[in-house]
Amino acid sequence: MIIRILQHELRRFLRNGRASMLFASVLMLSISSIILSYQDYQLTYEQYYENVRQARIHWETQAEKDPHDAAHDGTYVIKPIHPLAIFDKGIQPYTGRVVHLGAHKRNQSTINESKDRSGMVRFGELTPNFVLVYIFPLLLIFLGYNVFTEEKEKQTIRLLLVQGVTLQQLSIGKWLALFTHTLSLIISFIIAAFICSGFIEKEVAVHWTEWIGLVVIYLLYFMAFISLIVLISGKVKTSSSSLSILLAIWILVTLIVPKVSTDLSSTLYPFPTLQTFIDNITEDQIKGLNGHNFWNDAAVKFQKEVLEEYGVPTIEELPVEYSGLLLAEGEKYESEVYTKHFNLLQEQYQKQRNIYRICGIFFPLLPTRFVSMTLARTDYGFLWHFEDQAERYRVELNTALNMNIAENAKGIDYYKADAVLWSSTPEFQYQWQSSKDLLSNLTVDYLISICWAFFSFFSMLLVNRTIKIA
Amino acid sequence: MRRVTRKLIRLELLQLVRNKAFTGLMLLLFALTFLAAFNTYHYQISKKEEIFKQREIVKHADKQLIDQIDSLNQGLASYEDSYTLPTNGVRLTYNNHRITWLTFEPLSIIANGQGDIYSNYKKIVLYFNESYTMTTKELISPLKQLFGQLDLSFIWVYILPLIIILISFNVLSEEKETGRLLLVASQPITLFHWVLRRLTIRLLMIVSCIFLYTTASLSILQVSLFKNIEVFAQLILMLILYTAFWFSLSFLVNLLGYSSGKNLILLTNTWVLFVFVVPSAINQIGEVVNPVLSRLEIINHHQAVYNQVENNLEEELKGLFEIHPEWVSDDPATREMSNATGWNINYLAKQYIAQIKHQPVSEAYEQQIDSRNKWLRQFGVFSPAMILQESLADLAGTSTRYYRSFLRQAREYAQEYRWYVFQKLFTNHSFTSAEVRNLPVFKFENRRVSSSFFFDSMALLIYLFTLIAGSLLFINQTFNYHKYS
Numbered sequence: 034m035i036i037r038i039l040q041h042e043l044r045r046f047l048r049n050g051r052a053s054m055l056f057a058s059v060l061m062l063s064i065s066s067i068i069l070s071y072q073d074y075q076l077t078y079e080q081y082y083e084n085v086r087q088a089r090i091h092w093e094t095q096a097e098k099d100p101h102d103a104a105h106d107g108t109y110v111i112k113p114i115h116p117l118a119i120f121d122k123g124i125q126p127y128t129g130r131v132v133h134l135g136a137h138k139r140n141q142s143t144i145n146e147s148k149d150r151s152g153m154v155r156f157g158e159l160t161p162n163f164v165l166v167y168i169f170p171l172l173l174i175f176l177g178y179n180v181f182t183e184e185k186e187k188q189t190i191r192l193l194l195v196q197g198v199t200l201q202q203l204s205i206g207k208w209l210a211l212f213t214h215t216l217s218l219i220i221s222f223i224i225a226a227f228i229c230s231g232f233i234e235k236e237v238a239v240h241w242t243e244w245i246g247l248v249v250i251y252l253l254y255f256m257a258f259i260s261l262i263v264l265i266s267g268k269v270k271t272s273s274s275s276l277s278i279l280l281a282i283w284i285l286v287t288l289i290v291p292k293v294s295t296d297l298s299s300t301l302y303p304f305p306t307l308q309t310f311i312d313n314i315t316e317d318q319i320k321g322l323n324g325h326n327f328w329n330d331a332a333v334k335f336q337k338e339v340l341e342e343y344g345v346p347t348i349e350e351l352p353v354e355y356s357g358l359l360l361a362e363g364e365k366y367e368s369e370v371y372t373k374h375f376n377l378l379q380e381q382y383q384k385q386r387n388i389y390r391i392c393g394i395f396f397p398l399l400p401t402r403f404v405s406m407t408l409a410r411t412d413y414g415f416l417w418h419f420e421d422q423a424e425r426y427r428v429e430l431n432t433a434l435n436m437n438i439a440e441n442a443k444g445i446d447y448y449k450a451d452a453v454l455w456s457s458t459p460e461f462q463y464q465w466q467s468s469k470d471l472l473s474n475l476t477v478d479y480l481i482s483i484c485w486a487f488f489s490f491f492s493m494l495l496v497n498r499t500i501k502i503a
Numbered sequence: 504m505r506r507v508t509r510k511l512i513r514l515e516l517l518q519l520v521r522n523k524a525f526t527g528l529m530l531l532l533f534a535l536t537f538l539a540a541f542n543t544y545h546y547q548i549s550k551k552e553e554i555f556k557q558r559e560i561v562k563h564a565d566k567q568l569i570d571q572i573d574s575l576n577q578g579l580a581s582y583e584d585s586y587t588l589p590t591n592g593v594r595l596t597y598n599n600h601r602i603t604w605l606t607f608e609p610l611s612i613i614a615n616g617q618g619d620i621y622s623n624y625k626k627i628v629l630y631f632n633e634s635y636t637m638t639t640k641e642l643i644s645p646l647k648q649l650f651g652q653l654d655l656s657f658i659w660v661y662i663l664p665l666i667i668i669l670i671s672f673n674v675l676s677e678e679k680e681t682g683r684l685l686l687v688a689s690q691p692i693t694l695f696h697w698v699l700r701r702l703t704i705r706l707l708m709i710v711s712c713i714f715l716y717t718t719a720s721l722s723i724l725q726v727s728l729f730k731n732i733e734v735f736a737q738l739i740l741m742l743i744l745y746t747a748f749w750f751s752l753s754f755l756v757n758l759l760g761y762s763s764g765k766n767l768i769l770l771t772n773t774w775v776l777f778v779f780v781v782p783s784a785i786n787q788i789g790e791v792v793n794p795v796l797s798r799l800e801i802i803n804h805h806q807a808v809y810n811q812v813e814n815n816l817e818e819e820l821k822g823l824f825e826i827h828p829e830w831v832s833d834d835p836a837t838r839e840m841s842n843a844t845g846w847n848i849n850y851l852a853k854q855y856i857a858q859i860k861h862q863p864v865s866e867a868y869e870q871q872i873d874s875r876n877k878w879l880r881q882f883g884v885f886s887p888a889m890i891l892q893e894s895l896a897d898l899a900g901t902s903t904r905y906y907r908s909f910l911r912q913a914r915e916y917a918q919e920y921r922w923y924v925f926q927k928l929f930t931n932h933s934f935t936s937a938e939v940r941n942l943p944v945f946k947f948e949n950r951r952v953s954s955s956f957f958f959d960s961m962a963l964l965i966y967l968f969t970l971i972a973g974s975l976l977f978i979n980q981t982f983n984y985h986k987y988s
Contacts, residue, residue, distance in 0.1 A: 051768075062780070069787050084799040091806040096813035106809070111799060124645035127620065131799065144798045147620050147648065151789075151876040152896050152903045153889055155651060156782030163783065171775060175768055273677075273763035277524075277669055280771060284665060291650035292657070296542055304642040306553050308560070378642070385644060413645060447841060 034198060038206025042180070043213060052176050056214065059164065059172045060221060066159045067225045070119045071233070077114050078234055085111050093456045097449040100434035101324075101360055107135035108430075110423045110461045112142060115410035116235045117243060120226070121162035123411025126154065132420060134427040137324065137364065139371035142420060161222065162405055165251055166398060167287050169218060170258045173211055174283060177259065178276040180207040181266040181500065190500075200267075204497040208263050208490070215255045219248060240468040243408050246475070253482040254401040260489035267497040290396040298388035302381050310374065317370045324356075324363030324435070335362055354448075357439025361432050368428045375424075379417055386413075390477055397485040400478035407471055414474070418466055426461045433458050507691055508700065515704045528666050529708075533716055535658045540720035543612050543654045546619075554604045554624050561602045568599055569936040576936075585836075586843030592928030593847045595939070601627040601920055603913040603945040608900030609731040612724060613738060614656035614892075616901025619648050625910065627917045627945075629924060630854055655717070656895045659742060660888050661778060664749045667709060668770040671753040673763040674701045680763060695978055698757055706750045713742055737956050738898055744963040745891045751970035758977055781886040785879060793875035796868055804864050809857040816849075819856050832930040848929055855921070869911075876903055880955075884962045894959035900949065908952045916945045 046052050092108045112130045129142030147154055157163050181203075184190035193203060223244075230239065262279060269275045305313070322331045339358055340346065348355045386403075393399035406412035434454070442448035519525050571589035574580040586593045604624040611618075651657065675698050678684040687697055717739075721728060728735045752773060756766050812819050824831045839845035883889035896902035920943050927934065 051765075055772075073790075080797040080799055084797070084803055087800075087803040088806070091803065091810055095810050096816075098813070109802065124649050127645040127648035131802065144802070145620070149795070149798065149872050150786075150903070151879040152617050152893060153782055153879050153883060154786055156786070156889065156892070157779060159780075159783040159787055163779075167779065168775070171771075175771075179764060271763075273673055273767055276764055276767050280665070280669075280767075284662070288661060289653075292653045295644075295647050295650045296653055299644060299647055304644065306549070306556075307642050308553065308556055310642055382644060385646075389646075416645070 034202050035206045035209065038198070038203060039209045039213070042207055042210030046176065046210065046214070055172055055175055059168055060218065062159070062168060063161065063164045063218065063222060064225060066161045066164050067119070067222070067229060070122075070160050071229045074114065074116070074119045074233060077118075078236075081111055081114055082234075089460060092458075093452060095452075095455060097451045099448060100437045100450045100454060101136065101357075103450070103455070104136035104431045104434045107133055109133045110426065110463075112416075112419050113236045113463050115237060115415075115465070116230060116233055116239050117247070117409040118411050119161070119229060119233070119409075120247065121405045121409040121411055122158065122160050123162075123406035123409055124413060124416070125411045126150070126158075128416050132423040134423065134430065136360075136431055137367050139368065139375065139424050139427065142416065142423075161226075162409075165222075166254075166402060166405075169215075169255065170283060170287070173215065173255065173258055174262055174276070174279045176214060177207070177211045177262040178266055178279050179272040180211070180263060181497075182269065182272040182275045185270065185500075186272065200497050200500050201494050204263055204267065204493055208259055208493065211259045211262065212256070215252070215259065219251065219255075223248065236463075237465050242472060243468045246408050246468075246472055247405065250401050250404040250479065250482060253479075253486045254397055256486040257397045257482075257489045260486070260493040264489070264493040264496050267493075267500050286396050286398050290392060290398065291402070294389055294392035294396075294399065297392070298385035301388060302384040304378065304381060310378070314370055314374050317373070318367055321370070322359070322363040322366040324360035324367075326363075327359065331366075332359065335359065352443070353439045354442040355439075357435050357437070357442060360438065361435035364428060364431045364435060368424060372421075372424065375417075375420075382413060382417075390481065393478065393481050394484075397482060400481045400485075404475050404478050404482070407475055408468075410465075415466075419463060422463055423461065426459075430458055511690070511692065511697070511700060512704060515701055519705070519708065525670055528670060529712055532658070532663070532666060532712060535653075535662060536655065536713075536716040537720050539653045539655045539658050540612060540724060542652060543615055544724045546615065546652060547607060547611055550618065550623050551607065557602050557624050557626075558604065561600065564599045565939055565942075568594065569939050572934065572936040572939065584843070586847075588933075590933035590935070591844065592924070592931070592934065593843050595924065595934060596629045596847055596851065596928070599939070601916075601942070601945065603627055603909075603916055603947075605900075605906065605909040605947050606949075608734075608898070608949065609726060610721075610734050610738060611899045611901060612655070612721065612726055614895040614899040614901055615652050615654045616656070616896035616899055617903050617906055618901045619643060619652060621906040621909075623909075625913045627913065627920060629851055629921060629928075655720075656892060656899070659713075659745070659895070660892045663709075663713070663746065664774050664778070664888075665771075667705075667746065667749040668753060668767070668774060670705055670709075671702055671750060672756070672766040672770050674698055674705075674753075675757040676761065676763040676766055679760075695758075698754065702750050702754050702757075706747060709746055709750075710743055713746065714739060717742075734898055737960075738895070741891060741894050741898075741956075741960060741963065744960060744967060745887060748887050748963060748966050748970065751967055751974065755970055755974045755977065758974060777886045778888045782883075782889050785882050785885060785889070789875055789879045789882065793871070793878050795871045795875055798868070801865055801868050805857065805861045808861045809853070812853050812857045812860065816853060820852055823852060823856055827926075827929075829926050830929040834931045837929065837931050844931055848931075851925070851928070855925070869907075873907065876907075887963060887966050890959050890962050894955060897952075897955050897959075900952075904952050904955075905949070909947055912947055912951070913945065916943065919943050 046056075088109055088111070095103060095106070098106075109131050112128075112132075118125065126146040129144050130146070131144045132142045133140045157167075179186075181190070184193065190203075194200075226244075261282060265278050265282075266275045269278060304310075319329070320331070322335055323329070326332055327336075336348065336355070336359075339351070339355065340348070343351055343353075345351055389399050389403065393403075403412065407414060434450075437450055437454055438448060441450070568589055571580065575582070575589055582588045585591060588594070602624055607623075673680075675684075675694075678687060687694070690697070718728065721735075753770060756769050759766075759769075761769070836842055836844045837848050840849055880893060883893055893902060897904065923943055926932075927938070
């Protein structure tokens with residue numbers, strides 16, 4: 034019986050010109066979004082590849098100079114792009130793409146795309162994620178708001194019930210019809226994505242579990258929406274009331290909740306102001322080594338240790354240039370301080386993330402959005418991961434430069450290194466997080482989405498058992 | 504006739520007051536308006552405090568330097584090395600930066616605009632590379648920027664049209680569906696005028712609510728509306744035009760004579776079109792039509808220029824001193840790399856030369872960005888939502904145009920400041936406390952951002968008149984009572 038209801042609903046949809054038009058429009062929007070995002074990805078990838086190459090050339094062709102001056106002038110590393118970023122740009126436009134690596138200081142990433150763009154970018158961009166998260170639920174609402182109300186308004190529901198159909202069978206049939214539309218859109222997305230992935234140049238391949246992870250999270254999101262649609266349509270009397278309520282839910286879920294949960298999380302767990310952050314770092318730094326300060330307690334202690342290690346009474350008798358050793362050790366200490374404070378910031382972000390998770394229990398968009406961004410490597414976690422690796426590389430690079438001073442500058446008035454040193458320093462290679470690690474971090478979000486899908490489905494069955502027919 | 508109209512108006516008002524959905528929506532608008540206003544207020548307070556703190560840091564450092572110079576001159580203090588002397592330019596270079604800041608406009612509370620993306624202050628230092636640092640980067644979660652914050656602009660641009668749609672989509676169709684239309688037809692009033700009056704009453708009620716809520720929320724948050732009556736009037740006018748646009752659209756859709764459901768779908772689709780599809784499409788097309796180099800390439804260009812300067816430093820310095828003969832000094836300390844003064848001059852000079860050589864490329868880039876933003880602004884007329892959002896951000900002084908103007912003015916100030924200091928610093932001049940006291944000070948000139956109010960209000964007026972003309976045309980050609988009965 035459920036299959037027959039499903040067939041009937043699909044036939045009804047095909048006969049309904051308005052619904053077909055809407056579906057075709059969304060499909061066209063989806064395809065356009067994939068093409069535009071694909072072009073955007075290609076451009077970003079090419080820029081990334083070319084500029085990484087250029088950065089290295091500039092590093093290697095810099096003038097002869099004191100290695101520590103070279104450390105101060107620094108170089109920069111560029112954030113790579115993952116192929117799944119085609120699906121979801123996430124926070125990418127709002128975060129920097131480049132980290133400047135200089136001496137003594139850990140910088141945040143800079144070159145923020147959104148700063149170079151007009152305020153109109155806040156309306157959103159036509160990306161696959163935008164279509165899936167915002168537009169497709171709206172399409173489902175338009176397709177399904179009257180699945181029950183129309184039957185009630187036309188009194189055809191009586192005929193169906195007389196034929197022995199139960200309300201639950203009717204609900205499941207109508208649910209499946211809407212789910213079939215969802216599946217058809219998802220399948221067209223997957224086909225388009227596979228075609229695109231065949232053409233794109235990429236740093237890293239997409240693991241099959243990531244594809245499945247993406248499809249599953251969106252399906253769960255749509256399942257929750259479909260259940261709500263059928264539930265509301267069954268519960269209210271008229272089609273216009275059903276549509277009004279569903280639209281209100283859509284506005285709440287997609288527009289208001291993300292903003293309110295953002296305000297809530299940053300109010301409960303605010304980030305310190307930049308000045309407070311800098312003051313805290315400075316407070317810790319002055320307690321320890323600074324490569325340019327020979328006289329504070331930490332420097333005196335370090336000097337004593339070095340002299341003991343080399344078994345000489347004075348700096349002048351050391352076989353190496355002491356200032357290089359101090360700079361190298363100072364850099365390590367300064368980096369530890371930065372790491373400590375950036376970790377505190379990350380902990381604060383994790384607390385904010387938990388608020389989003391709690392809000393996600395009530396509104397299904399949030400877990401979907403976070404899973405999608407995480408798998409596309411366009412989330413905050415990816416940014417931290419990249420910046421942490423950039424910081425480790427900065428220390429490694431500066432240690433190499435400072436140790437070069439220690440090993441070669443002894444007795445030379447104004448020591449300068451040349452291209453041999455610049456070329457011998459290691460290149461930055463970002464190590465991608467494995468899909469296993471990523472997915473295991475997303476367990477809570479998947480659980481919330483699964484609960485949402487099942488809870489809404491069974492609520493629909495329960496509530497629609499008692500539909501009132503006038 | 505007048506009596507009938509009065510009666511209908513009274514009945515309509517009564518019906519609206521008794522309508523739970525309408526009352527609920529007005530309460531929702533009230534709650535959202537106050538929540539959004541308070542939210543923006545608190546956010547901006549923290550930004551203002553941060554600016555204050557940054558200015559205090561500069562003031563404190565200057566005061567400290569002035570005190571030290573005075574003590575030195577009075578013979579109360581002595582210093583071991585010449586570069587640690589408070590009168591030496593090295594101290595000013597590394598310990599006393601300048602600060603530029605964007606002041607908040609009186610009605611800044613109405614829109615966060617780009618305020619969460621840009622910082623409202625920028626540090627100016629003598630050693631610099633502006634390719635990396637456009638503005639000071641505040642510690643803010645990018646999720647906040649992605650999802651945006653709840654502000655009045657969001658409520659008016661996104662939510663208000665939906666409230667209008669929900670209270671107006673069925674003014675005619677509902678009567679038809681419930682069979683009450685026959686009663687209306689028995690009244691001595693045309694159906695056209697009846698729908699028009701019903702919608703006008705709703706329009707007036709919404710406008711009154713917006714005015715009331717906005718005035719109340721802004722007044723509670725100590726925004727002086729009387730002092731800024733001109734900007735406030737502009738704000739209210741823009742909101743009236745935007746509200747009238749959505750009511751006119753609803754009026755036209757009602758006249759088409761479809762069912763309530765179909766009306767709602769049509770209006771919601773138009774909302775989606777204007778609020779999501781058109782803006783995102785214009786954004787994407789703008790990128791294609793106005794391609795701009797990546798800022799990564801700008802950084803690379805600067806790096807290449809810097810390498811060139813370093814590799815030919817003597818020649819480059821000669822060139823610099825030909826342009827600025829007043830910076831040349833016979834003092835050997837200014838040439839000696841092994842002392843801090845000479846090293847510092849050499850370091851600042853090469854940074855400065857690289858920046859000057861890089862400037863044409865970076866300026867061209869900034870102009871490309873401005874042209875693209877101008878293009879987007881012009882094509883924003885294809886969506887009333889875009890017009891209103893940009894207009895509100897302009898009135899609030901938080902639009903991209905404001906921030907970019909601020910950055911431009913900050914760059915100009917930096918140039919002025921560097922020229923003032925470099926002349927003294929390059930000649931190893933001993934700074935006096937009066938000179939430190941009289942260092943150039945930044946002041947943001949908002950007059951340099953042209954007002955877009957006329958353009959925006961005209962664009963919304965055109966939309967409004969087009970819809971009204973469309974409705975009248977529709978009435979003359981196809982509207983007949985039988986279609987609705």
